[in-house]
Amino acid sequence: MYLMKKLTLILIAIPLLTLWGCKKEPKKGNGNASFKTTYNIDGAALMTDTFAYLSEAGYEYKITRVEYFLSGFRLKHEDGNIYMSEKVLYINAFKPETNTFTFKDIPSGKYTEIAFYFGIDSAHNISRSLDANIDMANMSWPDQMGGGYHFMKFEGVFKNNDKEEGFAMHLGNNKNLIDIHLNHSFEINIDNTSSLTLSMNLNEWFKNPEVYDFVTDGSYSMNKPPAMQKLKKNGADIFQVK
Amino acid sequence: MKKFFIVILFGFYLIGACRKDPPPSTEPKLKQTPITLDIPRFFPEMIIPKDNKMTKERLALGRKLYYDPILSNNGRSCSSCHFQAEGFTSDPGLPTTVLPHVNLGWSKNFLWKGRNDQGLENVMLYEVEEFFQTDLKKINSDATYKKDFKDAFGVDEITSKEIAYSLAQFFRSLISGNSRYDQYLRNEISLTQEEMDGMEIFFTETGDCFHCHGSMLFTDNDFHNTGLDSVFNTDKGRYDVTGKTSDIGLYKTPTLRNASLRKRFMHDGRFTSLEQVIEFYNSGVHMNSPNIDPLMILPQKENGLMLSQEQKDNLLAFLKTLTDVSFTTNPNFSKP
Numbered sequence: 001m002y003l004m005k006k007l008t009l010i011l012i013a014i015p016l017l018t019l020w021g022c023k024k025e026p027k028k029g030n031g032n033a034s035f036k037t038t039y040n041i042d043g044a045a046l047m048t049d050t051f052a053y054l055s056e057a058g059y060e061y062k063i064t065r066v067e068y069f070l071s072g073f074r075l076k077h078e079d080g081n082i083y084m085s086e087k088v089l090y091i092n093a094f095k096p097e098t099n100t101f102t103f104k105d106i107p108s109g110k111y112t113e114i115a116f117y118f119g120i121d122s123a124h125n126i127s128r129s130l131d132a133n134i135d136m137a138n139m140s141w142p143d144q145m146g147g148g149y150h151f152m153k154f155e156g157v158f159k160n161n162d163k164e165e166g167f168a169m170h171l172g173n174n175k176n177l178i179d180i181h182l183n184h185s186f187e188i189n190i191d192n193t194s195s196l197t198l199s200m201n202l203n204e205w206f207k208n209p210e211v212y213d214f215v216t217d218g219s220y221s222m223n224k225p226p227a228m229q230k231l232k233k234n235g236a237d238i239f240q241v242k
Numbered sequence: 243m244k245k246f247f248i249v250i251l252f253g254f255y256l257i258g259a260c261r262k263d264p265p266p267s268t269e270p271k272l273k274q275t276p277i278t279l280d281i282p283r284f285f286p287e288m289i290i291p292k293d294n295k296m297t298k299e300r301l302a303l304g305r306k307l308y309y310d311p312i313l314s315n316n317g318r319s320c321s322s323c324h325f326q327a328e329g330f331t332s333d334p335g336l337p338t339t340v341l342p343h344v345n346l347g348w349s350k351n352f353l354w355k356g357r358n359d360q361g362l363e364n365v366m367l368y369e370v371e372e373f374f375q376t377d378l379k380k381i382n383s384d385a386t387y388k389k390d391f392k393d394a395f396g397v398d399e400i401t402s403k404e405i406a407y408s409l410a411q412f413f414r415s416l417i418s419g420n421s422r423y424d425q426y427l428r429n430e431i432s433l434t435q436e437e438m439d440g441m442e443i444f445f446t447e448t449g450d451c452f453h454c455h456g457s458m459l460f461t462d463n464d465f466h467n468t469g470l471d472s473v474f475n476t477d478k479g480r481y482d483v484t485g486k487t488s489d490i491g492l493y494k495t496p497t498l499r500n501a502s503l504r505k506r507f508m509h510d511g512r513f514t515s516l517e518q519v520i521e522f523y524n525s526g527v528h529m530n531s532p533n534i535d536p537l538m539i540l541p542q543k544e545n546g547l548m549l550s551q552e553q554k555d556n557l558l559a560f561l562k563t564l565t566d567v568s569f570t571t572n573p574n575f576s577k578p
Binding site: 064128134142155160 | 284286287348350441442445446447452456457458459462463464486487488534535536537538539540541542544
């Protein structure tokens with residue numbers, strides 16, 4: 001009788017223990033942060049095909065391409081600890097599937113700052129090192145101009161005295177990496193995913209603190225250090241977090 | 243002693259229960275021989291769908307079909323227009339240029355206007371069902387093919403899907419990544435000074451070729467209007483597929499690998515040599531073309547590239563380094 005009881009207990013306990021042991025749980029006390037990137041031009045929606053936008057220097061323009069990398073995400077906990085990610089994220093404003101990304105296993109608690117690099121940190125900005133897919137490969141920055149990858153391809157057409165001319169704001173090279181810091185209070189809760197939105201105002205590339213003029217600064221920034229430096233300065237506050 | 247055995251058994255049970263078993267396959271159990279493609283150094287990750295992993299049997303079948311006019315009802319096969327010696331393209335005298343079958347395992351958009359962007363298997367399905375309009379009765383009445391398809395796919399009845407899947411496998415194997423340029427990147431050879439100067443033009447703003455023909459594939463797999471025409475009347479490019487006015491005049495960027503072997507260039511075959519193509523970009527671009535790519539109308543390039551004859555010669559010399567003889571003579575790609 002005693003043996004029967006013991007056997008019954010074991011038979012009940014084994015499946016329960018098995019289920020408990022195999023269940024995939026995130027680390028205790030951790031949660032996730034899901035990011036979405038959105039775009040506006042001084043509040044107006046991002047569209048192609050139309051000269052709907054006006055740069056600070058006074059040029060009407062339309063947008064044809066917005067591709068960029070984000071990397072080196074750091075989330076600052078109120079206790080001073082920093083969650084860091086090694087992810088390098090390729091984003092194309094016109095491909096929705098590239099505009100959402102998630103960081104997992106983040107210690108729960110209150111966070112006060114989101115920081116990241118606009119571009120690819122120097123440890124990863126090495127020619128042909130990121131070619132995991134075609135999109136990333138297409139962002140390569142030729143070795144002849146320093147190698148690595150384009151941090152950004154922001155292209156379109158502007159009106160210069162009614163004449164349509166192209167612009168290509170291309171950013172690359174390690175010295176033009178933009179370190180973005182956004183003060184924002186948010187919480188990471190255990191076993192939950194917090195949603196955050198990074199909203200880029202594309203017109204900010206052309207103002208604040210510097211006015212970028214397509215004609216005098218150059219409508220093609222690639223390999224033009226002064227133009228890229230100006231973009232770097234303006235790029236520090238292109239994002240708002242919600 | 244009994245307790246000891248119970249503990250041991252319990253341990254084995256837990257280990258066994260926690261083992262991650264692969265999900266049950268939906269494909270029939272077949273004796274397949276998995277193969278791994280030899281991907282050249284620096285190339286991106288190839289897109290291979292889970293339900294058509296590379297196998298010796300499917301690849302061999304795809305290769306056989308590629309050369310077999312059984313695919314069509316007019317005695318033609320893929321190889322009728324795609325000659326290996328010419329980098330798997332040719333000049334059949336059509337009003338459109340035959341895009342080369344090379345490195346399509348990495349392609350996202352297919353055909354000049356991107357008629358298909360659902361993957362290689364899907365575009366092959368289009369070729370079988372719409373382009374060739376393959377007579378399935380004919381192929382099902384061929385005893386050898388019946389056996390080949392049974393071995394490769396486990397099917398008794400051959401459908402367009404299996405034909406498309408096997409063709410897709412052969413297309414994925416058509417990899418060109420051993421040109422002199424590749425050998426140079428691998429530090430195996432040196433290029434001539436002329437070729438090096440041409441490479442400098444190609445990969446800098448002087449020629450600005452790399453933005454569309456960049457990466458190891460020498461195509462960005464995207465669509466551009468490079469100013470071939472001022473107006474687009476009947477053939478409106480990608481617009482014919484999407485209906486978006488911003489797509490009028492846009493065509494897919496062709497790869498430049500093995501371009502020196504081609505006899506026709508641009509989507510309509512208007513140029514017959516690489517020299518003509520270079521001259522077009524040098525001085526013939528229609529800057530007022532609708533939806534012209536912004537990179538074509540930068541202020542510094544409003545009169546074209548303005549290369550000297552020496553620079554044009556050097557650029558041509560570099561383009562010729564993209565010719566891959568080991569690809570055009572590879573016996574694994576020829577008619578079986």
